[in-house]
Amino acid sequence: MRKFNSLLAILAATSATLVSFTSAAAEVNIYSARKEALIKPVLEKFTEQTGIEVNLLTGKADALLARLNSEGENTPADLFLTVDAGALHRAVEANAFQPVISDTINSAVPAHFRSADNLWFGLSLRARPIFYSPERVNPDELQSYLSLADEKWNDRICIRSSNNLYNQSLVAALIEHHGVDKTEKWAENFVENFARKPVGGDRDQIKGVAFGVCDIAVANTYYFGHMLNSEDAEERAAAEKVKIFWPAQDKQGAHVNVSGIGVTKHAKNVDEAKKLIQFLVSEESQKWYAQANYEYPVRESVEWSETLQQWGDFKQDDIAMDILGENNGDAVRLMNRAGWR
Amino acid sequence: MNRGTLLLFAVAVLIGLPLIVVALSLLNPQWDILYHLWQTVIPEYIGHSLILLFAVGFGVTLLGVSTAWCISQYDFPGWRWLSWALLLPLAMPAYITAYTYTGLLDYAGPVQGLVRDIFSVNIGEYWFPQIRSLSGAIFVLCIVLYPYVYLITRAAFMQQSTTAFESAKTLGAGSLRSFWKVALPLARPAIATGVTLALMETLADYGTMEYFGVTVFTTGIFRTWYGIGDAQGALQLSALLLMFVIILIMVERYSRRRARFYQQRSATRPPQRRPLSGWRAAVASLICWLPVVLGFAIPAAQLLWWSIQKSDIWQQSAFWILTFNTLWLGLLAALITVALALWLAYGRRRHPTRPLRAAISLAGMGYAIPGIVIAVGLLSPLAWIDNQLITISEWLFDFNPGLLFSGTVMALLFAYSVRFLSVSLQTVNSGLEQITPQMDDSARTLGASGKRILWRIHLPLLRSPLLAALILVLVDVMKELPATLVLRPFDFNTLAVRAFEMASDERLADAGPPALMIVVVGLIPVIMLSRALRSNSLKTGE
Numbered sequence: 102m103r104k105f106n107s108l109l110a111i112l113a114a115t116s117a118t119l120v121s122f123t124s125a126a127a128e129v130n131i132y133s134a135r136k137e138a139l140i141k142p143v144l145e146k147f148t149e150q151t152g153i154e155v156n157l158l159t160g161k162a163d164a165l166l167a168r169l170n171s172e173g174e175n176t177p178a179d180l181f182l183t184v185d186a187g188a189l190h191r192a193v194e195a196n197a198f199q200p201v202i203s204d205t206i207n208s209a210v211p212a213h214f215r216s217a218d219n220l221w222f223g224l225s226l227r228a229r230p231i232f233y234s235p236e237r238v239n240p241d242e243l244q245s246y247l248s249l250a251d252e253k254w255n256d257r258i259c260i261r262s263s264n265n266l267y268n269q270s271l272v273a274a275l276i277e278h279h280g281v282d283k284t285e286k287w288a289e290n291f292v293e294n295f296a297r298k299p300v301g302g303d304r305d306q307i308k309g310v311a312f313g314v315c316d317i318a319v320a321n322t323y324y325f326g327h328m329l330n331s332e333d334a335e336e337r338a339a340a341e342k343v344k345i346f347w348p349a350q351d352k353q354g355a356h357v358n359v360s361g362i363g364v365t366k367h368a369k370n371v372d373e374a375k376k377l378i379q380f381l382v383s384e385e386s387q388k389w390y391a392q393a394n395y396e397y398p399v400r401e402s403v404e405w406s407e408t409l410q411q412w413g414d415f416k417q418d419d420i421a422m423d424i425l426g427e428n429n430g431d432a433v434r435l436m437n438r439a440g441w442r
Numbered sequence: 443m444n445r446g447t448l449l450l451f452a453v454a455v456l457i458g459l460p461l462i463v464v465a466l467s468l469l470n471p472q473w474d475i476l477y478h479l480w481q482t483v484i485p486e487y488i489g490h491s492l493i494l495l496f497a498v499g500f501g502v503t504l505l506g507v508s509t510a511w512c513i514s515q516y517d518f519p520g521w522r523w524l525s526w527a528l529l530l531p532l533a534m535p536a537y538i539t540a541y542t543y544t545g546l547l548d549y550a551g552p553v554q555g556l557v558r559d560i561f562s563v564n565i566g567e568y569w570f571p572q573i574r575s576l577s578g579a580i581f582v583l584c585i586v587l588y589p590y591v592y593l594i595t596r597a598a599f600m601q602q603s604t605t606a607f608e609s610a611k612t613l614g615a616g617s618l619r620s621f622w623k624v625a626l627p628l629a630r631p632a633i634a635t636g637v638t639l640a641l642m643e644t645l646a647d648y649g650t651m652e653y654f655g656v657t658v659f660t661t662g663i664f665r666t667w668y669g670i671g672d673a674q675g676a677l678q679l680s681a682l683l684l685m686f687v688i689i690l691i692m693v694e695r696y697s698r699r700r701a702r703f704y705q706q707r708s709a710t711r712p713p714q715r716r717p718l719s720g721w722r723a724a725v726a727s728l729i730c731w732l733p734v735v736l737g738f739a740i741p742a743a744q745l746l747w748w749s750i751q752k753s754d755i756w757q758q759s760a761f762w763i764l765t766f767n768t769l770w771l772g773l774l775a776a777l778i779t780v781a782l783a784l785w786l787a788y789g790r791r792r793h794p795t796r797p798l799r800a801a802i803s804l805a806g807m808g809y810a811i812p813g814i815v816i817a818v819g820l821l822s823p824l825a826w827i828d829n830q831l832i833t834i835s836e837w838l839f840d841f842n843p844g845l846l847f848s849g850t851v852m853a854l855l856f857a858y859s860v861r862f863l864s865v866s867l868q869t870v871n872s873g874l875e876q877i878t879p880q881m882d883d884s885a886r887t888l889g890a891s892g893k894r895i896l897w898r899i900h901l902p903l904l905r906s907p908l909l910a911a912l913i914l915v916l917v918d919v920m921k922e923l924p925a926t927l928v929l930r931p932f933d934f935n936t937l938a939v940r941a942f943e944m945a946s947d948e949r950l951a952d953a954g955p956p957a958l959m960i961v962v963v964g965l966i967p968v969i970m971l972s973r974a975l976r977s978n979s980l981k982t983g984e
Contacts, residue, residue: 130932136943136946136947137935137943138943138944138947156932156933157932157933158849158930158931158932158933159927159939159943160927160928161668161927161928162668163667163668163671163673164814164817164818164924164927164928165928167673167818167821167928168821168848168849168928168929171821171822171824171825171848172821172825172828172845172848172849173825173829174829175825175828175829175832175842175844175845176845177844177845177849177932187671191671194671262655263665263669264652264661264664264665264668264669266668266669269669297572298575298655299655300574300575300653300654300655301544301574301653301655301948302946302947302948303948304948305948308550309549312549312550312565313564313565313566314549314565314566324948333951335550339550429669429670429671430669430670430671430672432669433665433669433670434478434482434670437478437479437482437483438481438482442486442655442657
């Protein structure tokens with residue numbers, strides 16, 4: 102027992118030194134659903150400019166949220182960063198955020214890309230248009246997402262599993278525009294048109310079009326951007342066989358999702374956290390998102406990268422991001438019923 | 443119960459804590475969501491999970507037992523090499539094997555490209571098996587998981603006393619008949635242990651299923667949680683999965699009810715390795731080379747090819763830090779888990795009371811539960827303990843020590859113990875089962891104390907199962923992903939985390955170097971394992 106006690110004392114002493122050590126410098130802690138490679142460079146720039154250390158933990162949004170919740174008021178996390186509106190909504194529901202009032206941030210982020218209560222703020226936009234093979238599809242045949250349920254697309258569509266959050270958000274948006282019943286009917290016919298059982302990620306769907314497995318695909322644009330600028334010649338060649346079609350331009354517009362960030366309810370470093378958000382929506386960082394990951398900046402004045410400009414301007418669905426989150430559960434249930442796996 | 447067993451019981455329950463959290467979720471059933479899932483997807487989950495279990499169970503038994511028999515009984519060219527090469531697929535995480543085969547066999551990969559070039563056909567004009575499918579998943583799991591059966595069964599075949607086998611032959615049974623009637627039934631506990639491990643891992647697999655688009659219980663759990671945002675519903679699905687596992691284990695135990703498989707070891711009569719030649723040797727070689735090539739050589743070659751394309755990463759210090767993190771975390775977890783397993787298994791042998799047996803069985807079930815569910819089951823108890831400690835510390839010393847368990851390496855080690863205790867427990871147990879109670883009795887009659895029996899008799903005899911357990915857990919921890927992802931500290935990554943982040947972004951080539959490193963680091967323990975087994979078999983007089 103004595104041995105055990107001395108062990109405890111050592112443990113307590115080392116952890117105490119660790120704690121006092123880390124809290125000496127200005128720092129900010131992030132739980133991020135964005136992968137390390139796609140956020141770390143910009144965080145390093147922030148540290149360079151401000152001297153504030155950033156500690157990063159990446160993972161899946163809901164798992165991080167579960168961790169945040171169970172840690173409660175003692176959580177070390179000051180910021181929670183996600184890559185889709187559904188997860189932001191669930192964080193709001195779980196009461197995980199605190200409001201941040203900042204004119205700098207609000208003037209940079211358009212109102213429908215932040216929460217009405219200033220709980221979270223969009224950082225970048227992720228468009229989900231239709232991709233087609235110009236050899237086999239005449240773009241005049243394409244219209245809206247709904248028209249993809251048309252019989253003429255039988256066995257010609259590639260799309261990934263409904264486990265994917267971007268598909269869930271897309272269906273959540275359709276539910277808002279067309280109602281549950283109509284969307285469900287659409288989903289049933291849409292699933293009939295799949296060229297194969299949903300496998301792989303968004304790049305796989307675009308490659309499916311390039312290789313002739315299917316004629317059209319639905320995917321996020323930044324995957325396409327990565328393929329077009331890939332070091333791998335084969336991947337570049339595949340991407341060049343595929344074109345973007347912006348759907349529903351005479352209606353609600355192309356579906357857009359948001360990656361966003363909020364200050365946690367029990368944040369210890371609120372000032373630093375606020376500074377980091379301001380930095381992430383600054384001109385400089387916003388440009389970086391477009392350059393490094395081919396996403397669309399939320400800040401309207403920021404110039405698009407060359408790749409984005411090539412795809413052309415398009416009408417965005419300006420549905421409030423909160424609604425995507427609210428409808429997410431319904432969307433998954435609907436896809437369960439429609440047999441979209 | 444005395445103090446010793448009480449402590450034992452408490453530890454077993456602590457390890458079972460996340461599973462208890464999962465099971466308790468059933469007390470508050472979310473009828474609405476369960477009904478919806480039952481109406482829509484659960485029948486499919488059950489169907490696919492059952493097909494997967496039967497097919498993988500059959501496949502790993504076939505591969506594992508046939509290779510174990512060839513290696514333990516026959517002398518044919520290359521058997522020494524093969525005896526350890528057959529373990530190599532252990533070093534490959536299933537999801538990484540899945541990535542490599544997809545890279546090779548998918549329509550965009552080199553194999554189908556070659557087919558198109560040779561026959562000058564286009565996609566859609568020829569038939570090619572779809573690797574990303576239920577059958578593809580069965581294939582991948584079989585070639586990755588058979589070493590569990592091979593490893594444990596081979597040890598059993600080698601330890602079988604020749605007396606039994608040769609008596610059978612003297613009584614006129616042919617070699618084949620002796621195998622079916624004597625060797626196989628005697629090895630049954632070992633085979634069952636190996637297959638149970640493989641099946642539990644099959645049920646817990648998420649990476650392969652998600653990547654291949656196969657809908658099973660684990661993918662359903664994630665979908666319910668992330669998609670519908672219903673953590674309770676997801677926990678309840680996990681509870682159903684847990685029931686599945688309990689039934690699986692009970693069926694296996696019931697089927698060999700009273701049978702006990704103690705044998706007299708004959709140190710004087712080493713088993714004779716029968717030489718094979720001609721077509722017989724060719725068949726034996728083929729049986730043993732096939733799983734090595736499919737489960738290791740092909741995926742490793744693909745990883746190597748990807749890694750060569752990304753060769754600059756080898757100069758980055760961050761990459762070596764990842765490797766180092768992975769290794770020390772694995773070693774620490776393996777030591778803790780095996781020590782726990784030994785203590786629990788031994789405690790059960792000494793005091794086989796009903797509550798203790800039940801608690802230990804519970805503690806051994808974590809292997810079939812997806813790592814993410816264990817992590818979530820751990821989060822709230824850990825945070826509760828932390829928050830209590832902080833309150834006490836603030837009250838006593840006016841000092842906030844921060845979170846001591848959540849988000850530290852402690853949480854990871856705890857999760858690994860829960861998840862992998864069963865691997866070490868089963869290995870240690872199958873070793874203990876080979877030690878007859880008569881040995882204990884004789885030693886005790888001669889006046890040896892319990893401690894002395896442990897140190898002088900059991901530990902030496904358990905040397906090889908203990909080492910096997912250590913290495914299996916080490917390799918498993920290095921491959922572990924979902925729990926690591928949720929519970930790890932800030933700015934702390936492992937090779938598996940890096941490989942996954944790249945692969946889930948569909949950057950397979952970038953996933954190559956960390957995946958290859960997992961395999962390389964995993965190889966060292968696998969080779970150690972085979973050496974240990976060999977030196978052990980030499981000692982018993984091979």
